[in-house]
Structures are given as structure tokens and as C-alpha cells.
Amino acid sequence: MFINALSHYLPEMVVSNAHFENLNGLSNDWIVGRTGIQERRRASVQENTNTMAVEAVRQGLATLPYDVQEIDLIVGATYTPYDTIVTLAHVVQHDLQIPEIPVVSVSTACSSLINAIEVVEGYFCMGKARRALVVVSDHNTAYSNESDKIAGHLWGDGAAALFISKERLSDSDLYIRDVLTGGAATVGKAIEGVTMRPLNGGVNMPQGRDVFQNAVIYMPKASRQVLQRNGLSVDDVDWVLPHQANFRISKKVMEELGLPMEKLLSNIQYLGNTGCAGCAIGLDENKFRYQKGDRIIVTTFGGGYSYGAMLVEV
Amino acid sequence: MFINALSHYLPEMVVSNAHFENLNGLSNDWIVGRTGIQERRRASVQENTNTMAVEAVRQGLATLPYDVQEIDLIVGATYTPYDTIVTLAHVVQHDLQIPEIPVVSVSTACSSLINAIEVVEGYFCMGKARRALVVVSDHNTAYSNESDKIAGHLWGDGAAALFISKERLSDSDLYIRDVLTGGAATVGKAIEGVTMRPLNGGVNMPQGRDVFQNAVIYMPKASRQVLQRNGLSVDDVDWVLPHQANFRISKKVMEELGLPMEKLLSNIQYLGNTGCAGCAIGLDENKFRYQKGDRIIVTTFGGGYSYGAMLVEV
Numbered sequence A, B: 001m002f003i004n005a006l007s008h009y010l011p012e013m014v015v016s017n018a019h020f021e022n023l024n025g026l027s028n029d030w031i032v033g034r035t036g037i038q039e040r041r042r043a044s045v046q047e048n049t050n051t052m053a054v055e056a057v058r059q060g061l062a063t064l065p066y067d068v069q070e071i072d073l074i075v076g077a078t079y080t081p082y083d084t085i086v087t088l089a090h091v092v093q094h095d096l097q098i099p100e101i102p103v104v105s106v107s108t109a110c111s112s113l114i115n116a117i118e119v120v121e122g123y124f125c126m127g128k129a130r131r132a133l134v135v136v137s138d139h140n141t142a143y144s145n146e147s148d149k150i151a152g153h154l155w156g157d158g159a160a161a162l163f164i165s166k167e168r169l170s171d172s173d174l175y176i177r178d179v180l181t182g183g184a185a186t187v188g189k190a191i192e193g194v195t196m197r198p199l200n201g202g203v204n205m206p207q208g209r210d211v212f213q214n215a216v217i218y219m220p221k222a223s224r225q226v227l228q229r230n231g232l233s234v235d236d237v238d239w240v241l242p243h244q245a246n247f248r249i250s251k252k253v254m255e256e257l258g259l260p261m262e263k264l265l266s267n268i269q270y271l272g273n274t275g276c277a278g279c280a281i282g283l284d285e286n287k288f289r290y291q292k293g294d295r296i297i298v299t300t301f302g303g304g305y306s307y308g309a310m311l312v313e314v
Helices: A017-024 A028-035 A049-061 A088-096 A112-126 A208-228 A247-257 A275-285 B017-024 B028-035 B049-061 B088-096 B112-126 B208-228 B247-257 B275-285
Strands: A002-009 A013-016 A039-042 A073-077 A103-107 A131-139 A157-165 A174-183 A195-197 A202-204 A239-242 A295-302 A306-313 B002-009 B013-016 B039-042 B073-077 B103-107 B131-139 B157-165 B174-183 B195-197 B202-204 B239-242 B295-302 B306-313
Touching (some): A028 A247, A073 A112, A088 B174, A103 A112, A112 A275, A112 A295, A157 A275, A174 A208, A208 A247, A275 A295, B002 B275, B013 B017, B112 B131
Parallel strands (some): A073 A103, B239 B295
Antiparallel strands (some): A103 B103, B131 B157, B295 B306
16 A cells, blocks of 8 residues: 555644643643643634544645545544544545545544554455545544643644555655554453543543553554564664654653664654544654655554554655 | 354333323324334443443354354444444453454444445455454434434434354355445535534434435445346345335335335334444344345445445345
């Protein structure tokens, strides 16, 4: 699989740590020390998961090397839905006016990006699609309580789009060499660590410590698995883009992999945890840094628990 | 693909039409005349999408012709989530204690059953799974307003599980010969016909007429497409199991296909619209009626819009 175009959308409103100091007394030093987060974006009252998804896709159309009508599959992903019936994938189909193609939305929490790409891989394998659009969007601030001292300061909003083809279309395509996903609902406090119950308090993280501990086990483990089955080792990796949940988690992932911090791609400092959009935004934002031949490991971990790793070659 | 075991779960509480006559003045005759619905099930306060999913799966284990630990993929589906992070697929993984297999939940409204099965088809094609568990569960009454005279009386709750293998495992397996899905967000009032906005009023159907009109176009159309590409015609069909939304829609689908009502499988009369679980419950409930060699068309339509058709052989 090959990424032909990449784009993302961020809401304009910036919420700095000073906002939380006023709101619930959490200081900038405290938040930065524990999470690495300095600021995050918040969707306006006119925006939601669906509008952000549409904006992210529109941003990508300018660099798309084929007609939008050639898109033959749309896979959306979110755990903070605006509408679970008229999903982000359906509003994108409507906006692009591409009739009668498979359209589906997925949720595996913060790891949904890689799950969505694996669903695409399946459609490509079956010959049921050749040009897929993956759109990831999370509107965390709609479902979180910003006063919550445990997790209120973590969340940001954002969306991203990846246009993916079965065959290479251009020299500048990013090659998705392999994709691996897994559920880890059998370990630790998987089914209570972090929850998003629309009718029961929205996003909450009652077991943050357990989430942290398993994130730093599963992201390095999945990364190694995907490298190993491609005859590669950690030494062959130029960039690591872990799920953007907490800078301390990212740092620990690099330590576990034995890789220097220079190889880390990170946006948590200025975007907070943007859910399943975080890694996709990061992959797009850092395009200018990649050199031909670079290998990128994208690895995710989410509530439930769920994890994934993807090997991308420039 | 082959269905090796099928099961479903229904909440105990039965809500008859008399309940609505008392609540908002809709009479039994009015409801039956417009929808065919006489009663529906309602989950108790201890139940939700996730608990119903777990129950449906547990029911199926007794007849599963292999060890539960051989399951290597779980795909959940719902548009009425209890938890979008700890999804129904993740709680099922937790309940079965099957470690480190791909686990994902999907939403394409009432047509999600067939989308979930198409995702499984992709994993089978890639060789990433051989024994999949599809679990569909909708808790409509959690998100609907029963006083709503437009749609409050339509909704019921329920769940079902399908255990699906890549190769035939027994003579009694149901053979899924072909699967087709599509989004139809480009037509009619697709993105406003029926909506499920967790933070904005739950399930609503402001454009029921448009939903009806497109349901009776897309279900026959998708059914014909899937038959045609398998060298079959409507005359080769023994049973039709359309999405259980409204008995008048089902009747119209049979008329459009030119098939007699004796070939219709229906549970809307006593279950109401159980969302993406409806057809799966119906497929299970009617097992005793199928004869060897029978062909079943399962066809779905949902908000967004989205549609699908699946050809099953006994």
C-alpha cells in the first residue's frame, strides 16, 4: 500500500496551560512535567468530528495525484463521534459526492488509525478497492470534562486524511510495507483503564497508571514484531511516531526500543492527545524531514486495550 | 466463508404497543398499520450494548465446533455504543480471554452486520485470520426518546453473534458465498434522514419518508447485484431477510424483487427495529426452517445512507 497524499486539520482555538491554572489550579509546570503538553487545540461550537474530517479531506485534495472520483473506499475512525449513524466516513462520502462505494467507520480507541489501514489492506487484497481514503478525527473536548484534574488537560481536537493506493503511483508515495494490529483486552485493567461512555460521563481515565504501563509494553512490542517479520531490527528505524498520549510515554517507548530521542516524532507538546488522529497528523506534519529510504515506525496504543504498529518507507 | 455457529440474546422485558397508547396516545392499530410492530424488547438498567454482546457470544459457545481459543479476529458492530473505547468487541475479547488478536468495532448504522462480515472477508483474504467472531448489538432504547411520536415506538434492543471460518468445517455450516456493501451518502436526505448524535438528542428520524424510499430502492438493487455477479437470479432465492426496520419496507422489498411473502424472514413484529442486530437475530431464529441447498439473501439498509447484500447458501 502507498500513501499518495496526506493532510490534516486543526481547529484554530489554542488552549494553553494557563487556562487550567485558572480553572482547576493545575500549573503549567505540573502539566508539562507530567505530560509534556504545553497547549492543545479546541474545536469551536460550530465544529465537530464530522466537520473536522471533511476539512482534513478537503486539505488533501489539492495534492491528490488522481481524480477524487477514483476513490473507491472510505474508512473513517473516531471514538468521539458526532453521529454514529451519519458517521464521519459518510459525511466525507457526501462531501466528495462519490456514489456507491464501500464506506465504513471503525473504533478501536486511540489505535484506530492502524486498524482502519488494516481494513483497507483487506479490501485491497480482495480486489474490492484500489484507492482508499482513511479519515481519522477526534473531538475529545466534546466528551471530556476540562475541570477533571486527572485527564481534563490531556485532550485536544484534530483530524487527518490519508489517501492510499494499492500500487505505487509516484516516487514520492510513502510505502506502507506492513501493518499489525491487536486487541489486549485480556491484560491489566483493559476494560476500565480509559473509557468513553457517551451517556455516562464521556471520556475518563480512572486507571491512568495501568494505561501508561501497558502502553509502554505494547508499543515497543508491536514495533519489534512488525520489524522482525520484515527481516529488520530497531537499528533500521529512522523515525518513531508513537501514539500521542503523553510525552513521558513516548520517551519511555524510545528507551524501551533503545533509540535516541532525535528519532522521535512528536506533536503532543502543542496538540495534546488528539486521539486516533494524533499519529496521522504527525505523519503529515513531519513530511519535510523524511529522506528517501527512511523507515518510519508508527505505533499506537489505546483503551480497550488495543495496539498496532505500521512500517512505512519513504 | 462459513458460519459455524450462530446465536443471539434478547432482553427479557417486553414492551407492547399498549405502553405507547398510555404514553403518547399512539394506538396499537396505528403502530401495527404503519410499522407491523406489535411488541419489542427493552434492555434492563443493568444491561447495555456491551453486556448484550457478551451474552449473545456466550449463547453461541455451546455449539461452536472448535475451541474458543482458536478465534483469531473479533469484529463488533453497533451504532448505539455503551463505550466507544472499551467497545463491544473488546469486552467480548476480555470475556473470552483470547489474547493479542485483531479486535475492531465498526459502525455503518443498521447495515453494519454486512460491513462487519466484509471486514472479516478482508482478514481471511490477507491470511491474517481464519476463525472470526462477528458480534452485533444495538441498545436503541438507551438513545431514543420513547415519547417521540415519530420514531419512539420503532426501537428494540438485542444482540447476535456469528462465528465464521475461512474454510468449511462441517456439513451444517452456512456458506457465505458473496458479500457486497456500499455507502449511499450522495442520495436523497442521506446525511439527515436518520441520525444518532450522542450529545444532541440521540436517535432521531426527521426524514423517515426519504429513508423509506431509499431503503426500498437499495435493498432490492444490492440483492440483484449480488445475485447477478454469482450467475443467479431472483428465482434462485428461497428466503429474503431484509433489514428489520418496518414491515412495510420488508413487504415493499419483496414486491420490488417480485417474490412472494412466504419467502420473507421477519422478526420486526415482535422485536421492533433492533438496528444492526436485526438480520443476524433473524438468521439465527429461522435456522430450523432452512433446507439443504436453500439460498438466503440478507440485505440491509441504514442511515448515512449505507446498504449491503449477502448471499448465504444452506
